[in-house]
Amino acid sequence: MLQGTLIYGFINSVMLLLVALGFNLTFGISGVANFAFGALYITAGFLAWIGLNTLGLPYWLAGCAAVLITAVLAGLLYRFVVLRVRGLVVSEVIATFGVGLAILELFRFLGFIGFEYTLPEMLDLEVSLGGVIVDGQRLTILLVGAGLTLFLWLFTRHTRTGRAFRAIAQDEHTALTLGINTERVATVSVAFGAAYAAVAALVILPLGTIAVNEGYHVLVNALAVCIVGGLGSTLGVIVASFMIGFAQTFTATYLDTSWMMVVSLLAILVILLVRPSGLFGSQKQLEERI
Amino acid sequence: MTEPAPQPPRDEIILAVEGLSKRFGGVTAVDDVSFNVKQGELLGVIGPNGSGKTTLVNLITGFLQPSTGRVSLKGQDITGGPPYRTAELGLARTFQMVKPFYQLPAFKNVVVALFSPRVKRLAGGAYGDRDAVAKDLLEEVGFERDSWVINKQASVLPHGYLKRLELARCLALRPEVLVLDELFSGLSLAEVASLVPVIEKLMVQGMTIIMVEHRLKELFRIADRVLVLNFGQKIAEGVPAEVMAQPKVRGAYLGSESED
Amino acid sequence: MAAQDTSKQVTRRRERLDRGIKVRSEDIYALNSWREALYLLAPRALPVVALVLLQLLAPEYWQRVLISTTVFALLAISWDLAASSGMVCLGQALFFGVGAYLAGIMNHYLGLPPGLTLPLATLGGGVICTVLLLPVLRLRGIYFAMFTLILPLMIERIIEATKVFGGTEGLSGLTPFAHPLWESFLTMAALWVALFGLRRIMASDYGLVLKGINDNDRAVMSAALNIYRYKAQALFLAAATGAFAGAFMTHSYRFVGMPVFALDYSILPIASAAVGGLGTLAGPALGAFILVPLSEMLRGLGGLRIVIYAVLLVVFTVGLPEGVFHYLRRKYTQFERWTEVGK
């Protein structure tokens, strides 16, 4: 029992991590809080579904196309919506939130509701981890979660774009003087965050149906993890995912699934009272917050 | 209405800074700085860009928590703020990066400060006509009375006026210690020349002033003492002429002549 | 007024001038005639009269719509008040829902009549929401917004989990208002009290401090003002306004349940503010009077309504940040004409 809870807690944490990484990445680099994040996540799911079922593409192709299109959509969102209100934080939030809402409710209106909207599992196998049976999809989640985290780490340290990301994250003005096109990097960062959301959607959604409401849940989960971990801090997001992930699974096992949200809320309240900048929020952000 | 608050006798230590340090991650922006400020004197704080002057101001006025060290005002511990309490006790500051209320007319910027409980307390509970007092204060720092600037939104005011606005907002509190963070930066020679008498008048009234400044020539004419920061450390303190004669100060400023 | 029209080659440009009344300061007008008094009074009195007439003359269905419009206008005012004080709230449903549940609980469990539950829920809702948000009062901008977005959604889940207050079923069979006209005039009275009262507060020196916090909270702190106290007070006023709206709806529908924490109640106030124009309280109220009846007319479109809202929200935020109210006010207080400019 305990072993199972631990393993499923771990998997749940990785799912949270997958969902939060993209949101946090975009915010950490360009300071854009992309409230259309949940909508992009669901969009990726439906795109893959359409590719598979309507167009009859092979799974891998439908998946890649979904990730690409989602990323491009996010880039366009930045160019045509966010850029026009850049710097006005309130307007940025409202505009991205509005776009997300429009996308999600449009899906609902178009009738994308029902049990037929599912993605097939990617790995058809079962393994036993310490006596606990774990299905192929959850295994995929673990692998992809580890892979994406590692990729992010390597990317920001060893590629030109990645280093530009980090330069901007530290100081936009200095980055400008170094000849970095901050506008373009910000666009890429939003697209990049959306691509992360899309990959997360592709590996997580096969566990259930592609439901519009899931878009709101994903946004709430991403925000919760980022608040607890400290916005913009990758390490913070990792730690917070595991804290909230395990806490949720333990409450689900020993209390009831419906209490999971209560746990996240409590975690947020406690963290905000003790450390307003989140666990690993950097000094610069604390400055923002006082 | 705008005369300064009653001042304690001169030469008494009004502000004491002991072993103040601030680390930002790896950078030590202020490193074990100690000094005292006496009632009624003007202490200049100088140092190259990035030497920690603004951080020091933020630490003293409670906008930042120091990593170590203590600040006390008239014997009262004010380390680490909060800023409104520090200001309530009579320590007012201007911002190097001006922070006006851009949406409000210039004189309403000062009215906000006049709304503070400190002003009410010093006025014996009566606020009076805040608009009129605000306009008086603005005139004191060099706004032309009844001109368009006084009623204009702060967002359209030229930089020189915004700097004066910063000063007026501080004076509204009738502070005992005034901390000016690079008040002269970005101003023309003529504008500086017109502000110097304003500060001299405050000195005559017995106001204690800490002046962070880059314009050494103007500063040295009015400063009683100066304190030099370099890489967050205090490298010299004393009468302006003597301090500037020290090789390490020249080194820090001119970048040549090596270490001590 | 500087039209130099002497030379031959003439170009023309639009000139924008203030109308006749000399405004000496915020509130001292030099009124010279009845016409000028009327000019100032009309924009305030007309909506009041129009709303009363509509409420009395409209068919019953539209009277109901008018009531819910007024309730949303109250929520929009509540949103704008908080936003003008530097607290952008993405979860107005929190205020609405807490007020709604308080009224429902007091009516259902304690048997209090609407005459008591409304004022108690208004005050209690204000206090509870303020206390709930106290930990995040130190946060600004998106940090505050993020927290307010998730709070009502989480409370919804908590009610579901703990099954308190009727759980997913909610509380039904609550006491209705004595007479439909009561309902109409109560909401209207609340709207005018909130609108004119809060506008007066925002125009005072106290309101100046709130606007200052929105503009630049560090400068307010440096002026020896405890911004957290002022923010908490503004939050209380906003929350109480929203809680009244919720409490009213509870009795109007004779039901309260989890949907009061739904996203709709958070989105509509923001959309109203975006359409009407931020920062004036009247603008968001006007926005609600545009959006809610519009959505009623679009009822046939079903789910597409929210999509249309969302799109309007984006279009107004990005393309027309001024909003309808500022536009109308500009047209009313200024006039434009072509002048000739000599070359």
Ligand SMILES: Nc1ncnc2c1ncn2[C@@H]1O[C@H](COP(=O)(O)OP(=O)(O)O)[C@@H](O)[C@H]1O
């Ligand atoms: N909030 C902060 N976070 C990180 N580093 C900071 C922060 N504020 C200042 N610094 C660093 O501290 C040093 C001193 O800065 P500052 O006090 O602004 O210098 P000055 O005012 O003398 O030009 C600089 O190296 C600066 O980069």
Ligand SMILES: [Mg+2]
């Ligand atoms: Mg500085």
